[in-house]
Each structure stands twice: as C-alpha cells, then as structure tokens.
Amino acid sequence: MPAHPDPWPAPTVREPVVATVPLPGSKSVTNRALLLAALADGPGTVLGALRSRDADLMAAALRELGATMEPAGETSADGVDWAITPGPVRGGARIDVGLAGTVMRFVPPMAALAGGEVFFDGDPHARKRPMGPILRALRALGAQVDGDALPFTIRGPVRGGEVTLDASASSQLVSGLLLCAPRFDKGLTVRHDGPPVPSAPHIRMTVEMLRAAGVRVDDTERDVWRVEPGPIAARELTVEPDLSNAAPFLAAALVTGGTVTIPGWPEHTTQPGDVLRDLLTRMGGEVRRTQGGLAVTGTGRVHGIDADLRDVGELTPAIAALAALADGPSTLRGIAHLRGHETDRLAALVTEITRLGGDAEETPDGITVRPRPLHGGLFHSYDDHRMATAGAVIGLAVPGVRVENIATTAKTLPRFPGMWAEMLEDGR
Numbered sequence: 506m507p508a509h510p511d512p513w514p515a516p517t518v519r520e521p522v523v524a525t526v527p528l529p530g531s532k533s534v535t536n537r538a539l540l541l542a543a544l545a546d547g548p549g550t551v552l553g554a555l556r557s558r559d560a561d562l563m564a565a566a567l568r569e570l571g572a573t574m575e576p577a578g579e580t581s582a583d584g585v586d587w588a589i590t591p592g593p594v595r596g597g598a599r600i601d602v603g604l605a606g607t608v609m610r611f612v613p614p615m616a617a618l619a620g621g622e623v624f625f626d627g628d629p630h631a632r633k634r635p636m637g638p639i640l641r642a643l644r645a646l647g648a649q650v651d652g653d654a655l656p657f658t659i660r661g662p663v664r665g666g667e668v669t670l671d672a673s674a675s676s677q678l679v680s681g682l683l684l685c686a687p688r689f690d691k692g693l694t695v696r697h698d699g700p701p702v703p704s705a706p707h708i709r710m711t712v713e714m715l716r717a718a719g720v721r722v723d724d725t726e727r728d729v730w731r732v733e734p735g736p737i738a739a740r741e742l743t744v745e746p747d748l749s750n751a752a753p754f755l756a757a758a759l760v761t762g763g764t765v766t767i768p769g770w771p772e773h774t775t776q777p778g779d780v781l782r783d784l785l786t787r788m789g790g791e792v793r794r795t796q797g798g799l800a801v802t803g804t805g806r807v808h809g810i811d812a813d814l815r816d817v818g819e820l821t822p823a824i825a826a827l828a829a830l831a832d833g834p835s836t837l838r839g840i841a842h843l844r845g846h847e848t849d850r851l852a853a854l855v856t857e858i859t860r861l862g863g864d865a866e867e868t869p870d871g872i873t874v875r876p877r878p879l880h881g882g883l884f885h886s887y888d889d890h891r892m893a894t895a896g897a898v899i900g901l902a903v904p905g906v907r908v909e910n911i912a913t914t915a916k917t918l919p920r921f922p923g924m925w926a927e928m929l930e931d932g933r
C-alpha cells in the first residue's frame with residue numbers, strides 16, 4: 506500500500522451538525538448519460554453532469570473513440586453541462602479506465618463497434634477487478650480480445666445476437682453490454698447464469714435510461730435482458746444528485762445528533778442511495794422530506810443493524826462506519842462481491858475498524874461489527890473513495906483519526922474535504 510505523507514486529520518465534533526449539503530451529480534447516471542449521448546443519433550446535452558476522476562475518465566474515453574464534448578455553460582469544480590456530438594466510433598484508440606468500474610465495463614462494448622484496435626489499461630488495482638465475463642461475452646459475439654483482465658486490446662466489429670455470462674461479480678458486466686446493445690446490428694439478448702447478480706437497481710437504471718432514449722428493452726424474464734437494435738435518441742438529460750455520496754453526510758446527522766439536509770432528493774429514482782432512507786431509519790435516524798430536500802435527524806445514538814446490502818453494496822463503507830459507532834452489533838450481508846470493488850472492501854473495513862480498536866470480522870458474504878470503544882489512529886483508504894469517507898464518519902466521534910490519501914475521494918467527490926468542513930461550519 507503506498508504511503509501518503511500527509512494524512513487528513515478527520516474533524517471531531519462535540520455539537521450536533523446542522524447543515525444543508527448540495528451534492529454533485531450521480532456518477533452512475535453521469536457515466537451512462539455521457540456514453541448514451543456519444544452513441545446517440547444526433548447532438549445532445551447532459552446537464553449537471555458530475556466532474557470527478559471517474560466522470561473525467563469517461564469523457565476522455567468517449568472523445569478518444571470519436572465523440573465531441575464541449576462545456577455548454579458554467580462549469581464548477583464538480584459539475585458541468587456537456588454538449589455532446591457523436592462521431593463514428595473509431596479504432597486506434599487507447600483508453601485509461603483509472604479505477605472506474607463504469608469505464609472499464611461500459612466502454613469496451615462501445616470499442617467493439619469500431620473496426621480497429623482499442624487498447625485498455627488502468628490503475629494497478631484495476632487489473633485485479635473482474636472483467637473476464639464481459640470480455641468473454643464480447644469474444645463470443647465475434648470481437649477479438651487478447652486477455653481476460655486489464656490490460657487488453659479489443660477489435661470489433663460486433664454484430665450482436667445472444668450471449669450468456671455469469672454477472673455475479675458485478676452488475677456492470679450486464680449494464681455495459683446493454684448500454685451499447687441498440688447499436689449492434691442484431692441488438693442483443695443477455696442471459697445471466699450463476700449466483701445472484703448484485704446491485705440490481707443499477708441494472709434497472711441502465712434499462713430505464715435506455716428506454717428514456719427510445720430503445721426497446723424487454724426485462725420481463727428474470728436474469729434475461731433483450732435490447733432491440735435501433736437509434737438511441739439524442740436528448741437533453743439532467744443528472745440527479747449522487748445519493749450514494751449522500752451517505753457519509755447523512756451519517757454525520759446520526760453520529761452527532763444533528764440534522765443534515767440533501768437538496769434535490771428525487772421522488773423516484775433507480776439510484777441505490779435512496780435505500781439510505783430505510784437504512785438510516787433503522788439505525789436510529791428520523792428521515793423526512795422537507796421543502797429543502799431530504800432531511801435526516803439523529804439522536805447521537807446509533808443502533809446496530811442486520812442488513813442485506815446486495816442491492817446497495819456501494820453504501821457498505823458508510824454503514825460499516827456507523828456500525829462501528831453503534832450501541833449494538835451489526836451484520837452486513839449479501840456483499841461478497843465487494844471483494845472486487847476499488848479494493849477488497851470487506852478486508853479493508855475489518856482491518857481499519859480493528860486498527861482503531863473496534864471489533865469487526867469478515868464472514869463469507871459480508872462483515873459483522875460489535876460495539877467497542879474506538880481510539881484514534883491512521884485509517885487507510887486503499888485508493889477507495891468510500892473507505893476515505895468512512896474514515897471521516899468515524900472521526901466525527903473518535904478524536905485523533907487521520908485518513909490516509911483523502912484525495913482519493915476525487916474519484917466521485919473532488920471537493921470532499923471542503924464540503925465536509927462546510928457541513929461542520931454550517932450550523933455554527
């Protein structure tokens with residue numbers, strides 16, 4: 506693990522946090538919207554798109570493959586309105602996926618539309634993330650792919666048809682195929698065969714965004730998705746705030762007995778972060794919709810929870826951080842696939858909670874956390890944005906927590922340290 510010289514001293518607060526925290530756009534919606542716009546039948550716009558490492562990597566990949574993207578209005582440190590003009594998908598490209606699951610799984614099927622070779626690589630840990638099933642699927646559909654993990658080279662074209670894969674390691678293996686499927690001559694039928702697919706709401710997000718762009722998708726049969734060939738409509742799309750990134754901020758309300766409000770929380774959404782309303786209620790928060798957005802109020806006492814997080818695995822680090830501060834034991838289940846995320850999140854959470862004096866254990870498909878007083882110390886982030894923000898949550902209640910490589914939050918939240926400081930200042 507590379508050492509980062511200046512760990513971030515996580516602020517500890519003694520008084521209730523009362524704050525309104527506007528969040529930048531959803532990573533998952535942004536990266537789908539950009540890709541669909543780049544494959545559309547004319548120029549379109551994506552309003553309120555996230556700007557972050559993952560979103561910037563997606564934009565760079567789409568440009569490399571032939572799309573034109575220009576800021577269409579004001580840009581900020583973490584937001585932009587993009588005007589996107591599709592171009593013919595071209596080969597001869599090199600794609601850096603960083604550590605972004607959405608880039609490494611969504612862009613290769615698009616690259617398979619090109620006639621020429623496209624080379625993919627990413628961060629050292631990206632080479633360990635599951636890619637085999639989608640690369641084998643593209644190969645079965647006619648692409649030449651020289652490997653089962655990053656780095657690899659892909660050469661199309663792919664004409665579509667039917668393919669079966671085991672997507673139990675990541676829902677993105679299905680989403681990536683579906684997003685490009687309308688552009689395959691024969692469309693595509695994707696069948697999953699294996700243990701349950703995680704992160705089901707993210708597949709629904711893919712299906713709903715395709716339908717919103719006029720694509721016909723049949724998902725009536727469990728674990729089978731049929732996408733008809735046809736145009737992807739050029740359109741204007743507004744990105745919702747990133748509800749998964751709401752987790753550490755709303756957790757601050759529970760830990761400090763304060764109230765945190767997130768403006769613009771959608772009434773209906775496919776984002777898994779919406780499940781925070783239920784999870785945080787079960788952990789002792791009071792959740793309500795106000796004119797200002799979604800407000801969560803805590804008592805300063807956090808309850809343990811027994812939760813199956815298979816659908817919402819992204820929320821695990823924040824929920825585990827709360828569990829480490831809770832007044833009773835917690836069991837987080839259904840999340841074996843987190844071993845293939847930005848880092849092995851189950852091992853990382855157990856190691857870091859234990860390092861601070863906590864009592865945490867890995868199970869075959871999750872972790873258990875039992876209450877024990879914590880002390881300060883260095884909290885490693887493993888280049889994982891959600892590990893870093895989990896450290897910040899624990900630091901609210903435990904003096905002396907320092908988070909190594911807080912800058913890794915730039916994967917989806919480039920202004921995290923400033924936003925955290927503003928949240929703590931807000932109600933004073």
Ligand SMILES: O=C(O)C1=C[C@@H](OP(=O)(O)O)[C@@H](O)[C@H](O)C1
Pocket residue numbers: 532533534606607674675676677680703704707818819842
């Ligand atoms: O499609 C998406 O945008 C995502 C799907 C999920 O991946 P997994 O199915 O690999 O958990 C999620 O954890 C990730 O952060 C984003």
Ligand SMILES: C=C(OP(=O)(O)O)C(=O)O
Pocket residue numbers: 604605606607819846847891
């Ligand atoms: C798993 C995550 O990211 P990725 O899109 O890189 O898979 C995440 O953001 O929690």
